[in-house]
Structure formats: structure tokens, C-alpha cells
Amino acid sequence: MRKTLCDTLGIEHPIVGFTPSEHVAAAISRAGGLGVLGCVRFNDPDELDGVLDWMDANTDGKPYGVDVVMPAKVPTEGAAVDLEQLIPPEHREFVRRTLDELGVPELPEGEQKQDGVLGWLHSVARSHVDVALRHPVRLIANALGSPPVDVIERAHGHGLLVAALAGKAEHAVRHVDKGVDIVVAQGHEAGGHTGEIATMVLVPEIVDAVGDRVPVLAAGGIGSGRQVAAALALGASGAWMGSYWLTTTEYQQIPGNAATQQALLAAGSSDTVRTRIYTGKPARLLKTRWTDAWSAPGAPEPLPMPLQNVLVSEAHQRITRSADPTVVSMPVGQVVGRMNKVRPVADVMADLLAELDETIVKLSDLR
Amino acid sequence: MRKTLCDTLGIEHPIVGFTPSEHVAAAISRAGGLGVLGCVRFNDPDELDGVLDWMDANTDGKPYGVDVVMPAKVPTEGAAVDLEQLIPPEHREFVRRTLDELGVPELPEGEQKQDGVLGWLHSVARSHVDVALRHPVRLIANALGSPPVDVIERAHGHGLLVAALAGKAEHAVRHVDKGVDIVVAQGHEAGGHTGEIATMVLVPEIVDAVGDRVPVLAAGGIGSGRQVAAALALGASGAWMGSYWLTTTEYQQIPGNAATQQALLAAGSSDTVRTRIYTGKPARLLKTRWTDAWSAPGAPEPLPMPLQNVLVSEAHQRITRSADPTVVSMPVGQVVGRMNKVRPVADVMADLLAELDETIVKLSDLR
Known part of the structure; x- marks a missing residue:
């Protein structure tokens, strides 16, 4: 099974690494895995195009992938300016007051407020697909729900594989019925958008449900060879890992990530919370004073996707600028408890593979 | 590692089976695992004594264990009659109204109301230990927190091993520091009392934290050889399985279990909920109209242990009598999604071992 996945993707090791950083993604591919670049942050497709040019120049010809977000249920469409008008004033007031109470400074005079992340609008995600098809991308993954059938067919037409994340067996079957080539079974303990069923239960359930039709990657709780x-x-054909790369040396190359890494290094496996405050859909985040404020009595209910992220986007900008580890707003899985050291991606990969091999030898000795 | 655990416990296979049924526990031991009988339901120690006599006569001389509940934080002590007085009338009224709305009939005239489960009072749990020490019990497990040091020492004095469940690494280390011999790392997906960290993350964390001091059993999400x-x-030395035995043939021998089994057989892995309504502490239950009623708007907050179970004990009696699968109140893990057929314990065990072996062979072939 392992050979099949590696052959299909043209990679050496059955490790697929999802990351918002092109530096990390390229390093994962260079190390023999498949680096998958998260595209949701690129409101401007031209910016993504430039970053993929950089990937093409820095992956030594090894395969890489991209991850777009096309939610199964299409959220409200619209430009940032229109979406802003749908946000209740009480929510804005709560965010303003909370940031004050947490001691997060305002943006300096003249610094432009960024728009919220719009990558989960289908219009924007489709522009990501258009850009990806102009590059030698091996895999397009969709983080929420089945991608639209025409997108799958276009990808196949260009010789790309399509993966989709699933938190329930019935979602996995729906993906495969629509033409998806690889299912990522993402357990409750995973970072970011995640369901309620834990990896231990979900993976064999999805493997049994899809049978021999497609390979399944296991996601959620993976940060060691064991x-x-x-x-x-x-029964998975490989691992899909997201959180574990956030404490790599390469991740530091994005400005403002130092405070985030500091917070991640200090956190234990109990220091995460599954909440709707990041995007409007349940996602696991690092537990900080920011997430605590949203679960305190009197805090408002988060807004639906995509409004919630528009609501908190300036807050995220201010939080990043503040460089205060106690307020960071960061998706991460329970495996954060194992993330205690900053190391280069190549070292992380080497350790994963060595421990994987050692574990298989130990298991074989039990027979 | 596997050999060590089996040698230590005097069993053939690294499978420890927790169950409230003596019929199931004895069958697990006879099949080469270690059957562990849950004692919490025995308010009367003499009744437990009689059941252990039965175990002694029906385990073919194979080892078995018992599971008592001594919470780390000692709850309110007291006889049933005193505890009743601590229950707010609004809670009683909610239970009465809910049972009416769910169509659960009153107890027939003359049928005695049972007391709530008192096994989580230290006084009652200690009486369970006293009884166990009069029988050839191999293992005493404590389901909530470290057992008191004097209990551990008494057990050791009688040549028994002591196990304790842990949902966090720091709890596991505390257990071992107090003299516990085996740690059960119980993940979020488990049935009954359970924490927030999933098995995939928790097990290696606890294995690393306790090092070579004691073997660790993995619990939560286990219902197949894979x-x-x-x-x-x-890194676990074996599996601790609880839910999976609830759909065995032997479990049917307790009257009133038919409706429960029917509900379990129909449920999928998404059909559980972690709630405080069973005991006052978070426990994973089958999701039914009864658990739904407690999470509906206007439902009261569950009471602390041991009051919550005293509050719902007559409700549990009425629910069991009603034999309505849609209202059962039953602890079970997410692995309920795999529990689709009633089979004898011996068949379940044989399948587990065959698939375990097959899986190890497959993994070895990957090298």
C-alpha cells in the first residue's frame, strides 16, 4: 500500500506535509515527502502565482501540492467590503474591547488593514486552482468537503491528482463517488477544521468504507514515527501532517512567526481548543488568552463562515504585530505537546522515518 | 513488551477487557485475555462477593481482575438517604418531566426504587477492595485517579497488581509515583469517563512520561486487530477494551440488556456524546433522546458526582424497564460504529488476534 501511494505521487516516503509556508512545503518535498502549500491566505491570485514560481525553483524538481478550500456548503459570496456590512456591531465591539483587555496594541498609524481571508469563497478558491494548473503541481487537496466535479475533471485533465479531507466515512465515500483520488481521514485531534471522530476510530472506518477504490491518508495526532x-x-497508505511542521526552522522565515513558535513550543497536548472563532466552522486552535476570551461568559457566538474571519482579521493582524505568545490565534492539533524544539524539516523527516522503521521492527519481533 | 505484560498478568494475549458483566469477564479470561469486572454497581459488598464466587468457578483457573472507582477528588460521602436531600427540586422536576416527554413509563406499583450507584464513594469502593482480596484476583484497576496509597500497599501485600486509568501524562506519572503497576492511557474517544486528549496523542505521551517504570495499556477506540x-x-504493551464487549452474546445474559444492544448495534461512530449527565464527571455515552434532552436549551447543568447518579438512578431503572432503544443511557466509545453484530466473546477475541497478526505481517512487508 505504501509503495502504491509513493508511486502514485512520485515521492519517496509516505509523508504528506500540509503547511501555509512555501519554505516548509519546498523543504518537505526536497526531503522526499510531498509538501502541500495551503492557499487560503492568498486573496490575490497573482501573489500565489509568484509563490508557486518560487516553489518551482526551490523543489529540485520534486513533486509538490496545493491545498484550496471549497466548503461543501457554499458560504456567502461577496467582496470584502460587502461582507463587512453583514457583521453585527456587537461582535465588532466585543473584538475591540477584548483586544484592549488583552493589551494588544492598535495598528500603527498608516499601516493598512488587511482584508479577511477570502480563500474559502468558491470564487477565490477557483482562482487558486487556475493558478495551480499553470504550475507543475502534482496534487490539489480540498480542505472542506468534496471539490466541485468540474474542478476535479479539470485537474484530471491536467494530469493532477485530487485529494479531499473527510471527518466522517460518508463524506469520504461522497468524495470518491465524485472522482477524488486520495482521501485524507482527519481525526478530532487534528489542528484546524476538524470533526468529532478521533483518528484511531476514523481511519479504519474510512479505509473500510472506500475499500480498494483510493488510498487513504491518516491525519490528526501524527508527530512521530510511532x-x-x-x-x-x-490501514492508511501514509500520513498527512500539518501541525508538526510549525516548529521547523523553515517556518521561521515568515515574519511574525517567532511569537507563534514560542507559544507552540511551550504548549502541552491539553492546550488546544476546538472552536468556531477562527473561521466560523469548528477548528482546533492553540488555547490562549484570545480563545479564552471567546469562551468566557457573555462572549458572542462566532459568526458563520466567511464572516467570522472577516470579523477577526484585523485582530489577527494586531495579534501578530504584538508578538505576544499569550494571545496568538493559531490552528494546531493536540500533537503540539510533542513540538518542543525548533529543527530543520530534513531532520524532522529523518527522525520520523527512522522511528517508523524501528517501530515496524519492534512489532515484527512480537510475532 | 507484549511478552512482559502477558507474563506479568499470567495471560496469553495482550488484551484486557473491562466489562460490568461477570459473564463477559469470565469469557474474556477463558479466551486468554484478562477479564476485568466493573464493581461500581455493587452497592452491597455481599452481592459482589457472590459474583466473584461465580467468577472463581467459571474462569477455568485463568486470571481475572476487578475495577473499582476511587476518584482522586473524594466526592461527598453519605448514605443514599442523605445524598437525596442534596438534590435540588428543579433537577428532580426536569428528570420527571423529561421522562414523561420521552414516553418512559413509571415503575409498576410495588417495584422498589433502586438506590443510585454508590460505588464511587470511597467507603463503598474500599468494601469492594476488601471483597476482592478474599478472591484469587490478579489485578485491581481504579477508574478515576490514583488509588489511595494504603489500598495499593494492601493489594501488593496480597500479591495483586494495581492499574489506574489516566487521561493525561501528569496523572500517569502521579499513579506510578504512588506505586501503581500498570497505567491505562484512556483517550478522548473512549466510553465512560474520559478526558480530552485522543488515544493517538495520549498513548505515546504517557509511554514517554513513565518510561520503563511500568507497562502502559492503550484504551479508547479499540475494536479491531488493526x-x-x-x-x-x-508503544503500548497491550489494549484495554471496554465498549467492544457490549455486543457479545455473553452480555445478553444480564436482563434488560436487549434494548441496549439493539441501540448499540444501530449506532455509528458519530452517535456518542461526552456529557456529565451519567455521573457528574465527563463520560462518553450513546447519543439518544435522553442525552439530547439534557443538552436542549433550558436543561439544568448536571450535578457533581455522586449526586448526579443518585438523581438519575430511578430514571435509569425506568429506562431499562421501558426497553426502548431510543432512550437508553449507556456509556460507550466511538468504536460503537464497529459494533454491528452480536457474537460470542471467544469469536471476538479470535478475530482480534488474527487481524493483529495479519496487520503486523503487512507492516513488516513495508520495510
């Missing part, structure tokens, strides 16, 4: 071995034991 | 293999890959 956990990769467990994923393979559960 | 999942046992995953548990071993994560």
Missing part, C-alpha cells in the same frame, strides 16, 4: 506506524497499522 | 496493532505501534 504515530506514522500506527496510521499504517490502521 | 487498532490493537496501532496501540502497540504507539
Whole structure:
């Protein structure tokens, strides 16, 4: 099974690494895995195009992928300016007051407020697909729900594979019925958007549901060779890892990530919370004074996607600028408890593979 | 590692099965695992004594264990009659009204109301330990927190091993520091009392935290040989399984279990909920109209342990009597999605072991 996945993707090791950083994604691909670049932050497709040019120049000809977000249920469409008008004043007031109470400074005079992340609008996600098809991308993954059938067919027409994340077996079957080539079974313990069923239960359930039709990657709770071995034991053809790359040396190359890394290094496996405050859909975040404020009595209910992220986008900008580790707003899985050291991607990969091999030898010795 | 656990416990296979049914526990031991009988339901120690006599006569001389509940934080002590007085009238009224709305009939005239489960009072749990020490019990497990040091020492004095469940690494270390011999790392997806960290993350964390001091059993999400293999890959010395035995033939021998089994067989992995309504502490239950009623707007907050179970004990009696699968109140893990057929314990065990072996062979072939 492992060979099949690696052959299909043209990679050496059954490790797929999702990351918002092109530096990390390129390093994962260079190390023999498949680096998958998260595109949701690119409101401007031209910016993504430039970053993929950089990927093409920095992956030594190794395959890489991109991750877009096309939610199964299409959220409200619209430009940033229109979406702003749908946000209730009480929510704005709560965010303003909370940031004051947390001691997060205002943006300096003249610094432009960024728009909220719009990558989960289908219009924007489709522009990401258009850009990706102009590059030698091997895989397009969709983070929420099945991608539209025409997108799958266009990708196939260009020789690309399509992956989709699933938190339930019925979602996985729907993906495969629509033509998806690889299912990512993402358990409750994962960072970012995540369901309620844990990886241990979800992976064999999805493997059994899709049968021989497509390979399944296990996601959620994987940050060691033992956990990769467990994923393979559960029937997965490989591991999809997101959180674990956030404390790599390469991740530091994005400005403003130092405080985030500091917070991640200090956190234990209990220091995450599943909440709708990041995007409007349940996602696991690092537990900080910012997430605490949203679960305190009197805090408003988060808004639906995409409004919630528009609401908090300036807050995210201010939080990043403040460089205060106690307020960071960061998706991460429970595996954050294992993320205790900053290391280069190549070292992380080497350790994963060595421990995977050692674990398989130990298991074989039990027979 | 597997050999060590089996040698230590005097069992053939690294499978420990927790169950409230003596019929199931004895069958697990006879099949080469370690059956562990849950004692919490025995308000009367003499009744437990009689059941252990039965176990002694029906385990073919194979080892078995018992599970008592001594919460780390000692709850309110008191006889049933005193505890009743601590229950707010609004809570009683909510239960009465809810049962009416769910169509659960009153107890027939003359049928005695049972007391709530008092097994989580230390006084009652200690009486369980006293009884267990009069029988050839191999293991005493404590389901909530570290057992008191004097209980551990008494057990050791009688040549028994002591196990304790842990949902966090710091709890596991505390257990071992107090003299516990085996740690059960119980993940979020488990049935009954359970924490927030998933098995995939928790097991290696606890294995690393306790090092070579004691063996660790993985609990939560295990109902197939692949999942046992995953548990071993994560560094566990064996599996602790509770839910999966609830759909065995032997479990039917307790009257009133038919409706429960019917509900479990129909449920999927999404059909559980973690709630305080069973005991006052967070426990995963089958999602039914009864659990839904407690999470509806206007439902009261559950009471602390042990009051909550005293509050709902007559409700549980009425629910069991009603034999309506849509209202059962039953602890079970997410693995309920795999529980689709009633089979004898011996068949379940044989399948687990065959698939475990097959999985290890498959993994070995990947090298």
C-alpha cells in the first residue's frame, strides 16, 4: 500500500506535509515527502502565482501540492467590503474591547488593514486552482468537503491528482463517488477544521468504507514515527501532517512567526481548543488568552463562515504585530505537546522515518 | 513488551477487557485475555462477593481482575438517604418531566426504587477492595485517579497488581509515583469517563512520561486487530477494551440488556456524546433522546458526582424497564460504529488476534 501511494505521487516516503509556508512545503518535498502549500491566505491570485514560481525553483524538481478550500456548503459570496456590512456591531465591539483587555496594541498609524481571508469563497478558491494548473503541481487537496466535479475533471485533465479531507466515512465515500483520488481521514485531534471522530476510530472506518477504490491518508495526532506506524497499522497508505511542521526552522522565515513558535513550543497536548472563532466552522486552535476570551461568559457566538474571519482579521493582524505568545490565534492539533524544539524539516523527516522503521521492527519481533 | 505484560498478568494475549458483566469477564479470561469486572454497581459488598464466587468457578483457573472507582477528588460521602436531600427540586422536576416527554413509563406499583450507584464513594469502593482480596484476583484497576496509597500497599501485600486509568501524562506519572503497576492511557474517544486528549496523542505521551517504570495499556477506540496493532505501534504493551464487549452474546445474559444492544448495534461512530449527565464527571455515552434532552436549551447543568447518579438512578431503572432503544443511557466509545453484530466473546477475541497478526505481517512487508 505504501509503495502504491509513493508511486502514485512520485515521492519517496509516505509523508504528506500540509503547511501555509512555501519554505516548509519546498523543504518537505526536497526531503522526499510531498509538501502541500495551503492557499487560503492568498486573496490575490497573482501573489500565489509568484509563490508557486518560487516553489518551482526551490523543489529540485520534486513533486509538490496545493491545498484550496471549497466548503461543501457554499458560504456567502461577496467582496470584502460587502461582507463587512453583514457583521453585527456587537461582535465588532466585543473584538475591540477584548483586544484592549488583552493589551494588544492598535495598528500603527498608516499601516493598512488587511482584508479577511477570502480563500474559502468558491470564487477565490477557483482562482487558486487556475493558478495551480499553470504550475507543475502534482496534487490539489480540498480542505472542506468534496471539490466541485468540474474542478476535479479539470485537474484530471491536467494530469493532477485530487485529494479531499473527510471527518466522517460518508463524506469520504461522497468524495470518491465524485472522482477524488486520495482521501485524507482527519481525526478530532487534528489542528484546524476538524470533526468529532478521533483518528484511531476514523481511519479504519474510512479505509473500510472506500475499500480498494483510493488510498487513504491518516491525519490528526501524527508527530512521530510511532504515530506514522500506527496510521499504517490502521490501514492508511501514509500520513498527512500539518501541525508538526510549525516548529521547523523553515517556518521561521515568515515574519511574525517567532511569537507563534514560542507559544507552540511551550504548549502541552491539553492546550488546544476546538472552536468556531477562527473561521466560523469548528477548528482546533492553540488555547490562549484570545480563545479564552471567546469562551468566557457573555462572549458572542462566532459568526458563520466567511464572516467570522472577516470579523477577526484585523485582530489577527494586531495579534501578530504584538508578538505576544499569550494571545496568538493559531490552528494546531493536540500533537503540539510533542513540538518542543525548533529543527530543520530534513531532520524532522529523518527522525520520523527512522522511528517508523524501528517501530515496524519492534512489532515484527512480537510475532 | 507484549511478552512482559502477558507474563506479568499470567495471560496469553495482550488484551484486557473491562466489562460490568461477570459473564463477559469470565469469557474474556477463558479466551486468554484478562477479564476485568466493573464493581461500581455493587452497592452491597455481599452481592459482589457472590459474583466473584461465580467468577472463581467459571474462569477455568485463568486470571481475572476487578475495577473499582476511587476518584482522586473524594466526592461527598453519605448514605443514599442523605445524598437525596442534596438534590435540588428543579433537577428532580426536569428528570420527571423529561421522562414523561420521552414516553418512559413509571415503575409498576410495588417495584422498589433502586438506590443510585454508590460505588464511587470511597467507603463503598474500599468494601469492594476488601471483597476482592478474599478472591484469587490478579489485578485491581481504579477508574478515576490514583488509588489511595494504603489500598495499593494492601493489594501488593496480597500479591495483586494495581492499574489506574489516566487521561493525561501528569496523572500517569502521579499513579506510578504512588506505586501503581500498570497505567491505562484512556483517550478522548473512549466510553465512560474520559478526558480530552485522543488515544493517538495520549498513548505515546504517557509511554514517554513513565518510561520503563511500568507497562502502559492503550484504551479508547479499540475494536479491531488493526487498532490493537496501532496501540502497540504507539508503544503500548497491550489494549484495554471496554465498549467492544457490549455486543457479545455473553452480555445478553444480564436482563434488560436487549434494548441496549439493539441501540448499540444501530449506532455509528458519530452517535456518542461526552456529557456529565451519567455521573457528574465527563463520560462518553450513546447519543439518544435522553442525552439530547439534557443538552436542549433550558436543561439544568448536571450535578457533581455522586449526586448526579443518585438523581438519575430511578430514571435509569425506568429506562431499562421501558426497553426502548431510543432512550437508553449507556456509556460507550466511538468504536460503537464497529459494533454491528452480536457474537460470542471467544469469536471476538479470535478475530482480534488474527487481524493483529495479519496487520503486523503487512507492516513488516513495508520495510
